[in-house]
Amino acid sequence: MQVTANDQLSYAATLARCYVQADADAVRDDVTRVLSELSALPPQPGYFTETFCEKARFFHPKNGARVDAMRNRIAALSLPPDVEAVCLVSLMEAADRVDSTTGVQMAYLKQWAARAHNDLSLRMPDVLPGRGEALQLDALDAVQTRDVDVAYLDPPYNQHRYLGNYHIWETLVRWDAPATYGVAQKRVDCRERHTPFNSRKQIHEALRDLIRATRAKHLVVSFSNEGFVTRDELSELLAERGHVAVVATPMKRYVGAQIGQHDPSGKRVGTVSHLHNKEYLFIASPERGAVDSAVAALRAGEYAEGSRDTLHSSVESR
Incomplete structure (x- = not known):
């Protein structure tokens, strides 16, 4: 079985090079050696520390200085692409374990999270x-590069962009010391790099073009009831591919919704409209049996664990 992953953002593409492209047996020894070298480096405060630990407070300065030292060394080593990707993911995940956020990088906690005081530690x-x-x-280009048995599409649902949510990882991977703006010190290109999937006016046409262009026998699409396109609208777009089923699973919303909204002084303000949403998996195929088998597997598998009694699925012939 051959697996191909695609993402236009640099940090996500690096994750794919690590977890999809790289062969563990081929990179393990080199990565182990590099991680050992990186772990022994003394702290070296630089752009990362100044931007994300002093101007903003996403990480404790002691860990920011180590990120600076390690990332500079990775750049200097000119490693083979797969080895470099695995080392970058190790550093990204190590930083993630000592951050001071609720998950995304739109804001940081007013007081240091307990984990932010831990020492950054690299792992394989x-x-x-x-x-x-x-x-x-670009997704539209990627789906036309080859014929595949199954294509899984996970587009943005609404106006929330992954680049803004995870801008620090984009900077860590690119290591381009961009100009920044705002309290969160976002990359300035967060204002410039847009996708039609984040536009209420453009997403329907973008999804239609993507679905039509995908050279796959079976198609699986992830979406949400908080998206700009409704369940029925997406089902109709997929009906061109044959039989369509939808598996809906209730999920807790992002942790920020659980915490609520607060003013700069920390006082809770406003109310959160709802604490759960529905995640949809759409399955489309010219083969009715393939759709039914996929739905049965999802119902029996981990995707439905803890919420099987509330799953809703339907199979439609168009």
């Missing part, structure tokens, strides 16, 4: 044996 990522492929293309 759980790279799989065997080699896949990672692309970094």
